Every structure is written in structure tokens, then in C-alpha cells.
Amino acid sequence: MTERHLHPDALLVRDLSVSFDGFKAVSGVDVSFAPGELHFLIGPNGAGKTTLVDALTGLVKGTGSASYGGKELLGLRSHKIVRAGVGRTFQTATVFDQLTVLQNLDIAAGLHRPAWRLAFARHGVPAAVDEALEKIGLSDLRHKPAGVLAHGQKQWLEIGMLLVQDARVMFLDETVAGMSADERAETGELLRRIGRERTIVVIEHDMDFVRNHADVVTVMHAGKVLAEGSVAEIQANEAVQEVYLGRTAKGNVHA
Amino acid sequence: MTTKLKSFLPLLGIAALAIALLVVAPAVLSDLRLNNLAKYCCWAMVAVGIGLAWGRGGMLVMGQGVFFALGAYAMGMHMQLESVGDGGIPTFMILYDPLAPLPAFWEPFRSGAFTIAMIVVAPVVVASILGFAIFKRRVKGAYFAILTQALAVALATLISGTIKYTGGDTGLSGFTSFFGYTLDDPLNRRLIFTITATLLVGCLVVAWQLYRSRFGELLVATRDAEERVRFLGYDPANIKLVAFVVAAVMASIGGAMFVPIVGIMAPKSMDAAASIFFIAGVALGGRAALFGPVLGALAVGYGQSTLSEQWPGTWIYVLGLLFIVVTIALPGGIASLATRGAGLLARLRSSDRKAASA
Ligand SMILES: Nc1ncnc2c1ncn2[C@@H]1O[C@H](COP(=O)(O)OP(=O)(O)OP(=O)(O)O)[C@@H](O)[C@H]1O
Ligand SMILES: [Mg+2]
Numbered sequence: 380m381t382e383r384h385l386h387p388d389a390l391l392v393r394d395l396s397v398s399f400d401g402f403k404a405v406s407g408v409d410v411s412f413a414p415g416e417l418h419f420l421i422g423p424n425g426a427g428k429t430t431l432v433d434a435l436t437g438l439v440k441g442t443g444s445a446s447y448g449g450k451e452l453l454g455l456r457s458h459k460i461v462r463a464g465v466g467r468t469f470q471t472a473t474v475f476d477q478l479t480v481l482q483n484l485d486i487a488a489g490l491h492r493p494a495w496r497l498a499f500a501r502h503g504v505p506a507a508v509d510e511a512l513e514k515i516g517l518s519d520l521r522h523k524p525a526g527v528l529a530h531g532q533k534q535w536l537e538i539g540m541l542l543v544q545d546a547r548v549m550f551l552d553e554t555v556a557g558m559s560a561d562e563r564a565e566t567g568e569l570l571r572r573i574g575r576e577r578t579i580v581v582i583e584h585d586m587d588f589v590r591n592h593a594d595v596v597t598v599m600h601a602g603k604v605l606a607e608g609s610v611a612e613i614q615a616n617e618a619v620q621e622v623y624l625g626r627t628a629k630g631n632v633h634a
Numbered sequence: 635m636t637t638k639l640k641s642f643l644p645l646l647g648i649a650a651l652a653i654a655l656l657v658v659a660p661a662v663l664s665d666l667r668l669n670n671l672a673k674y675c676c677w678a679m680v681a682v683g684i685g686l687a688w689g690r691g692g693m694l695v696m697g698q699g700v701f702f703a704l705g706a707y708a709m710g711m712h713m714q715l716e717s718v719g720d721g722g723i724p725t726f727m728i729l730y731d732p733l734a735p736l737p738a739f740w741e742p743f744r745s746g747a748f749t750i751a752m753i754v755v756a757p758v759v760v761a762s763i764l765g766f767a768i769f770k771r772r773v774k775g776a777y778f779a780i781l782t783q784a785l786a787v788a789l790a791t792l793i794s795g796t797i798k799y800t801g802g803d804t805g806l807s808g809f810t811s812f813f814g815y816t817l818d819d820p821l822n823r824r825l826i827f828t829i830t831a832t833l834l835v836g837c838l839v840v841a842w843q844l845y846r847s848r849f850g851e852l853l854v855a856t857r858d859a860e861e862r863v864r865f866l867g868y869d870p871a872n873i874k875l876v877a878f879v880v881a882a883v884m885a886s887i888g889g890a891m892f893v894p895i896v897g898i899m900a901p902k903s904m905d906a907a908a909s910i911f912f913i914a915g916v917a918l919g920g921r922a923a924l925f926g927p928v929l930g931a932l933a934v935g936y937g938q939s940t941l942s943e944q945w946p947g948t949w950i951y952v953l954g955l956l957f958i959v960v961t962i963a964l965p966g967g968i969a970s971l972a973t974r975g976a977g978l979l980a981r982l983r984s985s986d987r988k989a990a991s992a
Contacts, residue, residue, distance in 0.1 A: 436865070461867035473862045475855045482851050489848060490867030497849040500641065544867065 386413040388448070390435075390465070390548050390578060395443035395453075396602075397427075397434045404430040405441065406602040412548065414578045417570055419589050421582075422599035423622060428582045429470060431599070432550045436460055436467050447548065462490060466546030470553050470582075472533035476526030480517050480536060483525050484508045487540035507543045514569065515539040531562040538569065548578040555588055567592045598622075641846050644924050648838050651928070655831040665820050672827040672895045674935030675834045679888030680912045681919070681931035682837040683881030686844065688913075689921030691877040692857030693774075697782030698885045698912050699904035700789050704756045705886030706904065707793075709893040710806035711740055712749035717810040725808060726801050737799050746813055753890045754883055761882035762875065769871035769878075774860070783906055790905035805900025812894040830891045834928070837884050842924055844880070853877055885912075911938075914953060918960050920967025930967060 390412045397405040405427040412418050420428050434441030437457035445452040450463050474483050481504065488507055489497070504512075504521075512518045515535040520528065525536060534554045541549050551570075555563045563585075570579055570592065583589055589596060589610065596613045598605040606616045613619055659671055680698050687693045714724045723736050742748045764785070773781060793800045800806070815822040844850050856863045856870045863870045893899050902908065911934070919930020934953065942949040964970060 456869070457864040458867050458869050461865055467865060469862075473859055475858055475862070477854055477858055478851055486848065486851050486855055487866050489852065497852065498843070498847050500843075500846045501848060540866070 386411070388547070388578070389413040390445065390447040390452075392431075392435070393444045393446075395431065395434060395441050395445060397430050397439055397441045403602050405434060407443075408599075408602075408604055410597055410604060410607070412578045412580050414547070415575060416578075416594035417574050417592050418578070418580045418595045418597065419583055419593040420580055420597050420599065421584070421586075421589060422605070426599040427602040428599055429552055430602075432467060432552060432580075432582065436465065436550065461544065461546070464545070464547035465550075466541040466544050466548070467550035468534065468537040468541065468552055468554060470556075472530065472537055474525040474528070474533050474536050474540070477524060479522050479524055480512070480528070481508065481521040483536055484511055484539055484543050488543040490544060505543075507545075511539040511542040514542060514573065516565070531558040531566075534558070535566070535569070538573075542573060546577070549580065551579065551581045553582050553584065555583065555585065563588055644842050645839075647925060648835060648842060651838070651925075652831075652835045655835070656828060659831075660824060660827065665823065668827050669823060669895060670936075670939055671932075672830045673892065673939075674932045675827075675830045676888040676892040676895065677912065677915065677935050678928045678931040679834050679837050679891075680885040681916045681927035682834070682841050683884030683888075684912060684916045685921055685924075685927035686841055686853075686884075687877050687881035688916065689923070689927065690845065690850065690853045690857065691874055693874060693878060694776075694779040694913075695782050695878070695881060696779045696913060697784070697786035697906075697909050698881070699786040699906070699909035700782075701757045701761065701882040701885035702889035702892070702908070702912075703789055703793070703899075703901075703904040704760060704882075705753045705889035705891075706893050706899045707800065707806070707889075708743065708749050708752045708756060708886075709890040710809075710899040711743040712746060713809040713812060713893060714806050715740065715744045716746075716813075717808065724801075724806075726804065726806075727798065730798055734798070740799075753886055757882035757886035758879055761879045765875040765878040766871075769874050772871075783909060786904065786909045787906045790901040793901045801900070803901060805898050805903075806893075807898035807900075809894065809897060817894065817897070826891070826894050830895065833887055833891060837887070838924070838928060840880070840884075844877075845924060849873070849876065914957055916967075918956060918967055920969030923967065923969035926967045926969035929969065933968075 392408060392410045392412075395405060395408045396403060408427075408431060420431070422428055430439060433439040435445050435452055437452070437455055437460045441453050443453065447465060448463060452460055452463065452465065455463070475486075478486070485501055485505065485508055488505055512521055515538055517528075517532060517535060517539065520532070525533065528536060538549070538551070538554070555566050558566065567588065570581065573579070581592075593610050595607065596610055597607045598613060598616075598619050600622045605622060606613055606619050608616070655671075655675070660668060663671060680702055684695055684698060687695045715722070718724055723734075727734055727736070743752075768778065768781065794803050796802065797804075810817055812822070812826060815825065817823065844853075852863070852868065852873055855866075856868075856873045860870045863873070889899075889904070892903065896903075912931075915931035915934035916927040917930070918934060919928065920926025937953065938949060941952060960967060966973070
């Protein structure tokens, strides 16, 4: 664990808490997310996974600290956090339905362009956008409005938008939920490919997906970190078993 | 390549409108009708701005009268001073108090250059301050609409209440010349029409460029999912601010040209009712389409003049009814008829093909 904490490009979360009118949705979370590993965040419904990510991306107020690249993220506004290299997707895919796939990717690439260039139309397809289209497999659908995409394709488009944004840290909130088995496998491959030099944190309920792709798993329960480790370690953890067995059908964690 | 060509297609439409306004209209219309058309063009400039802010940006700007007034009063003060000559004082001020000196804020408007600069700078400054305060606080939707409308009411009341400085409800009038051209000469009035129509075409070109630019895409994105735009690394407040400021400048220019054309500027041309009238044309024409606001504003302006002459009092009900029918039956405005027609044609054709292949 310790060497992960010392990784120079890790996002370090210390004693992070979020309360809603006195209710502690996240309390005293310590966790580090390092580049090069697929880090999964699991836990029962209402455990505080989304709220943790919300706090790290400026959507809700949190106390404690979250430092990345020498910057304190807590207190920064969302668009500043994005510019610091930390991006995210949402539990329900939110692409811009009226814009085409290409336009969605192109405006996501905008933060690396000077502001005055906004006054002009796009000429051709920027290289980063082309590359992302290829990676997420939507090249053929580039001129389709994003609104007509299937659920899984929208999630890929969101990942593509993070790619052109060149987010160094990506939080993916239940990206594969609702995808077919094939789509899940493809998404897993995609995450492995793009995760080599990035920090990727995936919130997920599907234990098969976690087992197949996780390098590190952090289990949350009732706003706290319950356990952290490899898939094997997590499966052997009694506290984790108790939480899952107490809530869901037997075998969800084992199987 | 075809998509690239397609994005230039609207330029043809703008060119057609330019020819209709600058070549055809002066050839076929009487002086009086041409002057009326000039007035509608002023409203149409306001409308193009509303199309940008509301149609593309989702901000229901119900108080464009404020910016219309900024341009109109700047122009009105200048023309008033020009009409009374060097060192002169506007008649309404003399009537009010024969010994009063010219108020200090009037003095710089003796200069034509200063006036033209203010017609652009004043709305930029006012809209920037207002927009910054409004958008950074994340005021939107109905609150935004009501707030802008309240500003128009407040400004109209302020002008009404300061007769000594602004002419109050009677307004500014009795202009005799416009930047050295006497207003009596019909030829000069045609020149004013030409300037106005050219400015309107200019506003359309600006809107066209903004719509096809990356800014235009970002503005639509902000309209549809404001919070999501934050996660692209942009502050949506800034994007909305730009659209709001551009719309304000267009309204101000429209207001400025309104003065030499109509010959009088009073609060009733910019109050709450006038501001809603600006919106009505845009809604009828189609707020998100490039040509919707212009055509809507021209049509409503024309309807206003002709129908209200024939059946005074009825016009406002006709307008209200039209407004209701269009918003219910045709939310995209009259401009959406074109795309709907095209869609229908395409469907008919494809079903033909299916029938043929079956
Ligand atoms: N804006 C909010 N106001 C009040 N309570 C909230 C708010 N957002 C989340 N909560 C509460 O905080 C707790 C944690 O919610 P959160 O959405 O983070 O859970 P989660 O782990 O993402 O669950 P899921 O797997 O269902 O997505 C829940 O009890 C939830 O009801
Ligand atoms: Mg969640």
C-alpha cells in the first residue's frame, strides 16, 4: 500500500467527509488513486461512492483534503478541477443530445485551445478527436446526433470526451451498468488500454466485471472505507462478506 | 465536403434578404412604407440578438428594452443637441427651466464619434455587469426572465420620472438632422433606411458566424445541459455572458437607428410591453433558427402597423392568438415549417422507394 501512497502523480484523499443536513454520506475517507491501475470503488447502494466522487469533482462540498498534482481540489469549482486534469462521467450518461458525436468530442477538446478560437468554426477533425473516435469505436457514427446513440455507446462517448479532454484522472460512475456482456468486455478492454498511463477509478456493482478487471478494489459502506486490496483480498475479507451477505443474495461476492 | 458547403448555405439566404431589403424594397416601396420597413428592421436587429440569447442560449431575455433604450437615448441625445446647434440646449429643457444648464452627462453626446462609441460600449458595460451578477449566481429560467423584465420596468419608470434630463414620458423628439443630413430630405431618409438594413444584414452575418462556430456549439450545449458543460472545463456563466452581451449590443444598435427613423424616443418604446413585443416576433418566427427571429420580427412589425391602423385595439388580440397557436402547434416557430416540410418530403420519398422495391 505504502508505495502507492507515495506515487508522485497519485490523487491523495485524506479524511474526506460530506454531510447533507447533518447526515454523513461520506465520513473520514482516506484513499489514494494512482496511475496505471484500474481502481474499483464498490459498495452497497447508498454507500457514498457517488458522493465521494461528487466531492472530488466540485459538485458537493466536502471537508478534509484531496490533493492532486500539487493542487488542493476541495474548494475548487468543477471547471477548474477539470482543467487540473480530473474528469468524470455520470451515473446516467449525459452527452449533448443535440450535437453530433463529433461535435461532442470536439467541444470536449476545447479546453486545450485558446478562448478566441471559439469564434471560429471547426475545420476538419482534430487529431485527438479522430484518435478518440477510433479508440471508443464510434468512428462510423461520428455524424449522428448523440441523442440517438444506444446506452452503451453514450457511455463510450463520455469516455471519449474524457480522452480528448486528456483527463489524467477519470472517475467513471457505473459505466458498464446496463451494458450487454459483449459491450462490457469491450469496455473492459478499452479501460485497460487507456488506463496504462492514467488514473482510472470505476464505480461498479457487477462483481464479474470487477473480478475480471480490477487491480485494486476499495469497498465503501455507510460512508466509510471498509476494506481495500486486490480482488482476492477483498473476497477473503470477513467484514466485506458480512456487508454483502447481509444485504444481497449469497454468492454475489463469492461466486 | 458536403457538410462544409451546407454550412455556407445560410449565407445565400442572407444574401437574398440583403437584395430584398437593399435593392428591391427601395425600388418598389413609397417613402412612407420604406420608412416603416426601416422601423421593422430595427426591431429585427433586437430579434436577432434575442434569437442568440434565447433560441441558442436558453436565456429568456424579457428586458431587451433596456439595451434598446441605451442605444436609442444615446442617439436621441446626440440628435437633439445636433438639432439645436452649437452650445444650444434642447427645447424641452428650456420649457422646463429656461436657466438650467445642460446636464453634465449630456455634454459629451454633442460629439458624433462619442455617441457611436457609446451605442456599442454602453450595452457591453451594462450587460457585462448585469450578466456577471446574474449568471455567476446561477439565476436562470423564470427567475432570469422576471428579473430582466423588472429591469425594463425600472428603467422605463426612471426615464418617466426624470423629465428634466430625459424628457420623461413625452420623450425626445423634434430632431431635424442626423449626422449632418437633414431629415426633411427624402433622399436622406432613404440613406437612413439603407444604413439600417445594412446593419441588420450585419447582425445576421454575426449570428451566422456565431452559430457555426465552436462557440455556437458550446452555447447550445450550455442551453441543453448547463451543469455538464462545467465538466468540459468551461464556466457556463462566461459562455452565457458572451451571448447576452452580443444580444445587448444588437438591441442597442436597433434602438439607435429607431430614433432617426421614427423621430421620437419615449419610454413606451422600451418598457415591459415593448420588451414582450420584441420576444413575440422571435417566438413566432422560430427562436433557434437563423432566419426565424428576423422574419418573425418583420412580420409582427408589419402586422402591428397595418392591422392596428385598420382595427385599432384588435391587433394585440390577434398577436396574442397567433402567439398561442404557434407555441402550441409549432413550437419551433414558422421557420420550422421549412425543416418539417423537408422531413415530410424525405419520408414520402423513402416510403415511395419502399413501395417500389416491395
Ligand atoms: N444531494 C443529496 N442530499 C441528501 N442526501 C444525499 C444527496 N446525495 C446523496 N445523498 C445520500 O447520501 C448517501 C450516499 O449516496 P450515494 O449516491 O453517494 O451512494 P452510492 O454509493 O453512489 O449508491 P448507488 O450505488 O446507489 O449509486 C445516500 O444515503 C443518499 O441518499
Ligand atoms: Mg452512485
